Amino acid sequence: MKTLRPVNVVMVGGGWTGLAMAKEITHRTSLNVLVLERGLPRKASEYMEGMDELDYSIRLKMMQNIADETLTHRHSMKDPAMPVRQYGSFLPGSGVGGAGEHWNGMSFRFLESQFVLKTHLKEKYGSRKLPEDLAVEDWGVRYSDLEPYYWKAEQMLGISGKAGNLRGVKQPGGNIFEGPRSHEYPLPPLKMAYAPSLFRDAAEKLGYHPFPYPAANASEAYKNPDGVSRAGCAYCGYCDRFGCMIGAKAQPSNTLMPILSRTKSFAIRTGCWIRKVVTKGGRATGVQYVDAKGDEVFQPADVVFLGAFTLNNVKLLLLSGIGTPYDPATGKGTLGRNLTHQVFGVATQVYFDKPMNLFMGAGSLGVMVSDFDGDHGFDGSEPIVRGGTVWMTATGNRPIATFGMMPTGVASSNWGSGWKAAALAWRDRVGAMGCAGEHMAYRTNYMDLDPIYKDKMGDPLIRFTLDWTEHEHQQRLHAAQIQGKIAKAMGFPYQEAKPTKAKYNVTQYQTTHVQGGTIMGTSPDRSVVDTNLRHWDVKNLYVMGASTFPQNASGNPTLTALATVYKAADTFVAAHGGSRGQKEKA
Amino acid sequence: MRRREFLSIPAVALGGTLLYTLRKEPFIVHAQAQDGIVNVPLKFFSAEEAKTVAAATARIFPSDASGPGANEAGVAIYIDRQLAGPYGRDKYRYTKGPWVQSVPEHGYQAKETPREIYKAGIPTLSDNFASLTPAQQDEKLQSMESTTFFRLLRTHTIEGMFCDPMHGGNAGMIGWQLIGFPGPRMSYRDEIEQYRSEAFRPKPISLAQLVGHPVKGWEEEAE
Ligand SMILES: Cc1cc2nc3c(=O)[nH]c(=O)nc-3n(C[C@H](O)[C@H](O)[C@H](O)COP(=O)(O)OP(=O)(O)OC[C@H]3O[C@@H](n4cnc5c(N)ncnc54)[C@H](O)[C@@H]3O)c2cc1C
Ligand code: SF4
Numbered sequence: 001m002k003t004l005r006p007v008n009v010v011m012v013g014g015g016w017t018g019l020a021m022a023k024e025i026t027h028r029t030s031l032n033v034l035v036l037e038r039g040l041p042r043k044a045s046e047y048m049e050g051m052d053e054l055d056y057s058i059r060l061k062m063m064q065n066i067a068d069e070t071l072t073h074r075h076s077m078k079d080p081a082m083p084v085r086q087y088g089s090f091l092p093g094s095g096v097g098g099a100g101e102h103w104n105g106m107s108f109r110f111l112e113s114q115f116v117l118k119t120h121l122k123e124k125y126g127s128r129k130l131p132e133d134l135a136v137e138d139w140g141v142r143y144s145d146l147e148p149y150y151w152k153a154e155q156m157l158g159i160s161g162k163a164g165n166l167r168g169v170k171q172p173g174g175n176i177f178e179g180p181r182s183h184e185y186p187l188p189p190l191k192m193a194y195a196p197s198l199f200r201d202a203a204e205k206l207g208y209h210p211f212p213y214p215a216a217n218a219s220e221a222y223k224n225p226d227g228v229s230r231a232g233c234a235y236c237g238y239c240d241r242f243g244c245m246i247g248a249k250a251q252p253s254n255t256l257m258p259i260l261s262r263t264k265s266f267a268i269r270t271g272c273w274i275r276k277v278v279t280k281g282g283r284a285t286g287v288q289y290v291d292a293k294g295d296e297v298f299q300p301a302d303v304v305f306l307g308a309f310t311l312n313n314v315k316l317l318l319l320s321g322i323g324t325p326y327d328p329a330t331g332k333g334t335l336g337r338n339l340t341h342q343v344f345g346v347a348t349q350v351y352f353d354k355p356m357n358l359f360m361g362a363g364s365l366g367v368m369v370s371d372f373d374g375d376h377g378f379d380g381s382e383p384i385v386r387g388g389t390v391w392m393t394a395t396g397n398r399p400i401a402t403f404g405m406m407p408t409g410v411a412s413s414n415w416g417s418g419w420k421a422a423a424l425a426w427r428d429r430v431g432a433m434g435c436a437g438e439h440m441a442y443r444t445n446y447m448d449l450d451p452i453y454k455d456k457m458g459d460p461l462i463r464f465t466l467d468w469t470e471h472e473h474q475q476r477l478h479a480a481q482i483q484g485k486i487a488k489a490m491g492f493p494y495q496e497a498k499p500t501k502a503k504y505n506v507t508q509y510q511t512t513h514v515q516g517g518t519i520m521g522t523s524p525d526r527s528v529v530d531t532n533l534r535h536w537d538v539k540n541l542y543v544m545g546a547s548t549f550p551q552n553a554s555g556n557p558t559l560t561a562l563a564t565v566y567k568a569a570d571t572f573v574a575a576h577g578g579s580r581g582q583k584e585k586a
Numbered sequence: 587m588r589r590r591e592f593l594s595i596p597a598v599a600l601g602g603t604l605l606y607t608l609r610k611e612p613f614i615v616h617a618q619a620q621d622g623i624v625n626v627p628l629k630f631f632s633a634e635e636a637k638t639v640a641a642a643t644a645r646i647f648p649s650d651a652s653g654p655g656a657n658e659a660g661v662a663i664y665i666d667r668q669l670a671g672p673y674g675r676d677k678y679r680y681t682k683g684p685w686v687q688s689v690p691e692h693g694y695q696a697k698e699t700p701r702e703i704y705k706a707g708i709p710t711l712s713d714n715f716a717s718l719t720p721a722q723q724d725e726k727l728q729s730m731e732s733t734t735f736f737r738l739l740r741t742h743t744i745e746g747m748f749c750d751p752m753h754g755g756n757a758g759m760i761g762w763q764l765i766g767f768p769g770p771r772m773s774y775r776d777e778i779e780q781y782r783s784e785a786f787r788p789k790p791i792s793l794a795q796l797v798g799h800p801v802k803g804w805e806e807e808a809e
Contacts (some may be wrong), residue, residue, distance in 0.1 A: 048797055051770035054749040055804040059673060070680040073692065082692040085680045191775075194782045234773035245772070355785040359767055360774040399748035399767045415740050416645065416724065421652040427765050428785070453682060507693035 001288070003298045007034040007267075010287055010301035012274045012316065014039075015098020016558060017544035017565050018307030019256040020156075022266055024569035029578035032265040036272040036289060036299065039064070039095030044253045047243035053398040057241045060087055062102045064094040068456040071311055073506050075467040076444065077328065083453045083461065088507035089341070090514055091241070092309055096270060097252035099309070099512055100558070104240040104363035104395065105216030105249050107159050108555030109150050109563075111374045112143040112179040114438070117386075117551060124375065125385055131471045135338055135441040137550035140522040140531040143179040146563045149570075151183055153562035154214075157250040158222040158230060160187040161214035175211045177370045190219045190233060193394030195356050195431040196367040202489035208369045213393070214559075215364030216250040228258050237396020239363035249363060274312075275457055277304055277320040277541060284541045290457060303540045306518075310547040314447045314517035315462040322538055323528055326446050328465070334528050336447040338516035339466055340552040343388055343437030345510065346476045348483035350392075351407055351493045355428040358397035366393030372482060373554050374438070383474040388437030388554040390482050397428070405430040407495055433487070433497075435479035436511075441551040442469060447517045466504050473501045513557050515549040520564070533568040542568065592625040593636040593662055626663055629670035630701070635708050636662050641716040643743040645723045653764045656743055664746030664755030665704075665739075671805025674701045700738060707735030750793045753803045762790040770796050 009025055011018040014037030022033045055061045066087055074081035093099025113120045117136045163184045164174025189212035192200070203210040217233040224230075233248040247254040260266045271292025278285050278298065286300035306313045317323055317335055326337035371377070372387040404414065406426035411419040450463040476499035487494035521527025524536035529548055535541040544565050546557040553560070628636055640662035649655035656662070668674055676699040685697045698706070710733075711726060712718070718726070730736040746755030748762065750770070756762060762769055769790040777786050793801050 049793070049801050051796065052750050052752075052793055052801070052803070054745060054753055058745065059678070059804060061804055065678060066680050067676075067678050075689075075691070080686065080688070082686065082688040082695060083680050083682070084693075085695060086693065088693060191779050193778055232775075234775050235778045236771060236773065238770060352783075354783040355766070356783075357774075357777070357781050357786050360778045360781075360786075399762065399765060400745050403744055403748055403765065415647070415727075415743075417648050417650050417652070420647055420650070420655070424652050424765065452684065503689075503691050505691040507691070 001296050001298050003300065006286070006300035006302075007032055008301065009033045009303045009305065010299055011035040011305045011307060012287060013037060013098065013306065013308035013312070014096045014252070014268055014270075015093060015307055015309065016100040016252055017561055018305065019097070019252045019260060020562055020565050021305055021307065021544060021569055023256050023260055024566070024573060026260070026263045026265045028569075028573045029576045030265075031576060033267070034299070034301070035266075035268040036274055036287065037096055037268060037270050038273050039270065041096050041270050042101055042243065042253055044243060044247060044251070048245035050242055051236070051238040051245060053238075053400050057398060058400055060091060060241065062093065062095070062241065062243070063087060064092040069461070071462045071464055072450040072453050073464045073466065073504070075465075075503055077465060081450055081463050084506045089505065089510045090512040091509070092311060092512065096257065096268065100252045101243045102241050103558065104556075106364040106556045107154070107157060107214045107216050107559040108553075109178055110143070110553040110555055110560050111177065113374050114553045115139045115142050115146075117440075121385060125380060129380065129385060131385070131440070131442070131469060133443040133469075135443045137338070137441070137519065137521055137526060139520060139550055140527075141520075141564070141567065146560070146567060147179070147182060149563035149566040150559065151181070152566050153559055155186050155225050156255060156562075157216045157559075158187055158218045158224055159185050159214050159216060160190050160219035161185040162189050162212055164209075164211060173211060175368070175370050176209050177373060177376055185214065187219045187222055190215050190217060190362060190365050191235070192367070193361055193365055195352070195358065196365070196392045196394050198490050199392035199431075199433070199486060200367040202486050202491070203367070203369050205489050206485060208371045208486075210367045210369050213364045213366045213368055213391075215362065217362045217364050218248050218250070224255065226259055228255055230254055233362050235360050235362050235365070237359050237361045237398065239361070240395055273457060274308070274316060275319065275459060277306070277316060277322060279320065279322060279538055282538060284538050303542070305542045305544060307544040309545060310514045310517055311462050313543050313545060313547040315449070317518065317528070317543070318449050318462075319459055322535065322541070325448055328443055328446055331443060334519070334524070334526060336517050338441035338519050338550055339445045339447050339464060340439040340441050340515045340549070341466070342511045342513045342552055342554070343439050343472050343475050344435065345508070346435040346479045346483065346497045346499050347432045348480060348487050348497045349405070349407070349495045350431040350433070350487050350490055351426070352429045352431060353492065356431065358394065358402075358428055358431070361394035361396035363395055365395060366391050369482070369486070372478065382478070384471055384478055386438045386440060386475070388435055388475055388479060390433060390435045390479050390486070392431060392433045403427070405432070407493075433483045435476065435483065436554045437472065437475040437479060438554045439552040440471065441516060468502075468504055473499065511556065513546065513552060515546040515552045515557060518543045518547040519550045520548040521550065532571040533564065542572075544568070591628040591631065591633040591636070593628055593631075593633065593640065593666070595624050595626060595657070595660070626660075628666050630666045630674065631662075631669070635704075636666060637716045638708050638711055639665055639704070639739075641723060642711060642727060642739060643746070645720065645727055646740055646743045647747055654760050656747065658757065659747050659755050659761050660757040661743050661746030661755050664749060664753055665742045667754040667803070667805045668742065669701050669704060672807050673805065675699050694734065696734070703735050703738055707733070707739070710735070750803075752793060752801055753805065759790045759792060769793070772796070
């Protein structure tokens with residue numbers, strides 16, 4: 001195997017986390033950084049040609065090639081695991097920028113209680129009411145530790161929104177349940193589409209506190225502290241699953257790459273499939289990979305960072321024999337534990353009496369109600385200990401995916417003349433709500449290597465053992481009730497969602513928010529990395545991204561992933577002779 | 587080399603002359619009868635297969651009182667192109683064995699590619715499907731509703747109605763006109779707060795019109 005020229009830092013994966021860390025290190029230390037990315041380079045100039053629903057949103061052209069690598073899933077340790085053969089419940093990204101090129105851009109801060117969840121639940125409920133097999137943890141960092149880093153990430157991305165809590169003072173129109181912010185959002189909220197504005201008015205009438213989604217879609221032209229400029233969003237509706245054709249959505253290609261591509265100490269190599277982190281005497285010496293030509297090579301490095309998304313962060317550590325795999329039978333071992341997703345899939349429908357122009361929209365356009373997120377106002381009589389949010393968005397109704405939305409029962413078949421006539425009559429008049437519940441960690445949900453199915457390289461696939469518990473079913477029922485109340489207040493006919501206690505389904509899109517497996521914490525017995533994302537056993541190895549979250553909050557993970565990366569960067573930079581707290585425009 | 591096969595379609599049926607100019611509701615136009623036949627070269631189906639598929643999709647999404655359907659949109663041509671391309675041969679599906687049937691939550695786990703599903707499925711529609719009466723065709727399709735083939739056919743029919751015309755369906759943007767979808771556009775910045783409870787229905791544009799040059803669909807990727 002050929003050995004390449006050594007570098008200071010190697011970064012596995014060129015997504016949000018890998019590129020954000022690469023920028024911090026190259027701009028604040030004298031170290032050089034090499035990013036190794038499996039996918040292809042991307043040209044933002046080609047995104048306009050990609051405004052095609054079929055190839056991008058249905059056939060998923062920007063995603064990781066599932067033929068080369070997928071995962072397997074089983075509901076419990078007793079069941080056989082099956083490969084996910086075509087994408088469904090989540091969509092891993094690929095290429096320079098990773099999933100950050102085709103995300104929605106919804107950018108939440110997590111609640112203060114989330115970071116101390118284990119302690120918080122014990123204090124609030126005692127052990128009496130907690131679900132069986134609960135494995136939630138405290139993160140080891142608090143919201144207040146992360147606040148400056150949240151702010152840094154929000155400025156880099158140019159988040160549009162309305163603060164709900166400025167230095168402890170509640171702000172009407174924002175999310176009043178959030179932790180205190182040091183600053184208002186960098187940009188004002190996006191314009192509001194009609195349907196979510198009706199949802200907002202109804203929620204307000206009921207005494208809830210609706211607020212606009214914090215969005216990485218810039219509401220107006222924006223220049224971030226690095227001097228990178230972006231245009232304001234045009235509400236084109238080809239946003240999630242697409243790259244933005246005018247660069248209005250923050251993507252690594254239009255925020256970090258413009259700077260990195262001019263940085264001498266930065267290099268990126270594409271088409272490189274990392275198979276292993278190589279260690280010697282308890283230290284990482286580099287990574288082994290198959291290059292674009294198909295040759296297996298060794299890239300030596302002083303420090304290794306993994307930013308390869310949850311599936312590959314966990315898989316690479318397992319393949320490399322680093323750390324102790326989690327054993328659900330004994331509860332011993334940490335690598336692979338606390339796999340979480342997000343509690344979605346409750347969609348109360350509202351039937352408007354007029355066309356709503358639902359094809360207009362943006363990836364993060366919508367209104368959310370957070371009054372039942374976390375456990376605000378829960379008095380212990382509820383069937384759940386943690387709730388979630390309910391919302392109505394306007395992300396752009398594209399025709400293939402949304403044709404046929406109609407009240408149940410108005411057509412007796414799902415094809416033919418009667419169905420077609422009903423679908424046309426209801427076209428553009430059906431608004432759907434959603435929910436996002438916290439997905440807590442359980443002892444029974446975890447990742448390990450599949451004993452049967454292999455990837456293109458012949459390495460085992462990662463295996464998910466994952467199912468919903470009674471708590472998530474109850475969270476969905478709870479969300480449906482709130483949705484029903486708001487729908488009623490909207491004043492149109494509606495159909496309240498009736499969540500069933502269905503098992504986890506790999507075919508239905510939830511969200512690409514898959515957490516855990518390399519969780520952070522304050523003790524090597526319970527976590528894989530410390531609160532600066534450094535591996536407990538291999539001290540020159542770091543793991544970044546949502547795989548480090550002990551459990552999921554209700555909100556989408558990327559902003560928090562970036563905040564934890566920025567915090568880790570400060571510590572890393574300080575330890576490597578760099579300027580701590582590089583001058584930042586406040 | 588495969589023999590050249592064609593799907594013959596009445597000239598005006600394809601793409602029709604329907605214009606969605608109404609601001610409010612879709613209005614109904616029937617494809618005008620005119621003579622002249624277009625022969626569209628096929629990439630995957632035989633002429634007979636294409637005729638059967640066209641007939642079946644025309645029952646799933648009929649041309650009727652509520653407007654044009656699968657025939658005018660060229661859905662069979664869309665399906666032909668998809669099956670000829672990487673999708674048809676499962677280039678982007680995980681196809682390593684062992685192949686084991688599983689619970690519904692694991693989705694489609696069988697080995698057959700979309701191409702194979704069509705090749706095996708078309709004969710089950712009966713060999714003279716295209717010449718049956720609409721009622722007989724419906725009855726036949728109803729009896730197949732739970733099959734993978736039918737589910738695929740239904741999904742592909744909707745795709746072929748509403749995809750960008752570069753994929754061979756939605757000819758003349760007839761599907762988009764039918765539902766008032768304006769196609770890919772650069773901006774609704776001025777419209778999104780303006781049009782409240784009033785339909786915004788500009789004449790649709792295709793991706794090629796938006797970017798100013800032809801664009802290739804994924805189905806044209808070389809083997
Ligand atoms: C459709 C969609 C919508 C989303 N919307 C939102 C949203 O609204 N809000 C939000 O917070 N999040 C959202 N997400 C999730 C968000 O995109 C991810 O959380 C984020 O991009 C993760 O960043 P990352 O750097 O951890 O990983 P990624 O962006 O996934 O990057 C990882 C990179 O590593 C590379 N890689 C993986 N394995 C290897 C290997 N073995 N060798 C070399 N390279 C490898 C991959 O090719 C990839 O480019 C969305 C995701 C999708 C798909
Ligand atoms: S909706 Fe806005 S941010 Fe999203 S792709 Fe369109 S213009 Fe870009």
